[in-house]
Amino acid sequence: MTDHVHDLRSVREATDRLLTAVAKLDNAALAGESHLPGWTRGHVLAHLARNADALVNVFEGRPMYESASARDADIERDSGRPLEEQLPDLRDSGAAFLATTEPAQDWSRTVELRNGVTDLAANVPFRRLVEVELHHVDLDIGYELADLPDEFTGREIAFLADRWSGRPEVPPTALAAADGRTWRTGSAGDPAVTVTGTAAALLAWLAGRGDKGASLTAAGGPLPALPPL
Template sequence: MTTSGTTPATTPEHDTDLVRTATGHLLSDAVKLEAPQVTEDSQLPGWTRAHVLTHLARNADALVNVLAGKPMYASAEAREADIEHGAGRPLDALVDDVRASASRLESAFAALDSDAWNRTVTLRNGVTDLASSIPFRRWIEVELHHVDLGIGYTLEDLPGTFVDRELANMARRFTEHPEVPVAIELRAEDGRSWRTGAAEAGPEGPFVVAGNPVALVGWLTGRTNGSGLSARGALPALPAL
């Protein structure tokens, strides 16, 4: 993947602070819900707001497992069962679970020294990465699922630094992805661009998708159908996350 965009330099400790702030914002919005609203549909198909909140809590605990060298989840089936079971709880229990699990993850972050941050860890489906990537991965979970709750926090409310980093991250994720057979050039209105998809473009060059960074992130993460973007034809189908 080649890009003329830039990703700001950061540290896992700084990203941990960003996670803490984002979690606080999410919780401050969640506690304003009326009790019945937690059983209403979220913006994720098939999930209520209770499912989203439960997933956020179990994801925090799963990342604690990863940092401890344990499997992220006991199994895919156990992960789904835990979310489904937890979604039946009342709002207060859900909010307390998100808060407590976030605290456990923050404690796990605080226990890591420079050597621990630089070790390789294993996530779901055999994916490996440095431990230092985990705070950013968690930040993604918190920001996007805050949007998914459908309680007033939208893609337009995402921090600009987050949008820039997630745009570069998603471009990397889909680079040479077997389910993205076309070469794609993402063009932001400010002149930055990212290449993703297939390595080789056809005679007409890469398929250009242009728009503002928020609209690009919305499409790449499956939160929109590409509204606000322009292209020479129908947008390519992207793999589910």
């Protein structure tokens, strides 16, 4: 069962790590390429700030974003700002999200996210944690997938493995981390392929990041191709 109090504490800790790291950058670094194709580090930071705003909307019963095009336009608009604007926006928007979670509320209620996706309010803090942690890695400033907390890595692997479960284009697949943790994904049936490697490498493959599975070992068939996120 999701523990939103625990997840909110993790969001605070992850946000503090991110803010500390970003404060060490300069404007030239913000203009540099991130790990995300076509996005500078400034794009990543703008996305994180506007995502925090969007999750405030979710908690307050408004549409997460006005539209997909408005979301993209806001990120593009804010991507080129100097550090003296990016950093306080990142801090203040993150604080506003956390403040929205503080009043007593029904955490078992269903909320609406993007593209008609719904979830329990209690799961939203973990969704924010995913944004903060993975995009910290995407900034390409020294925080790597292997640096992510073990608990987070395991939970995100489980979340993504579940996302691809039941997909007919993905063969039934067993996932085995070097530390002994296991998961399952893909279509129904006994696993046809077993994919093994470090937890960080499994996460990289499932999330379309890092070496995208190049360091994994697949037994029983080739490494399955995954749909885009």
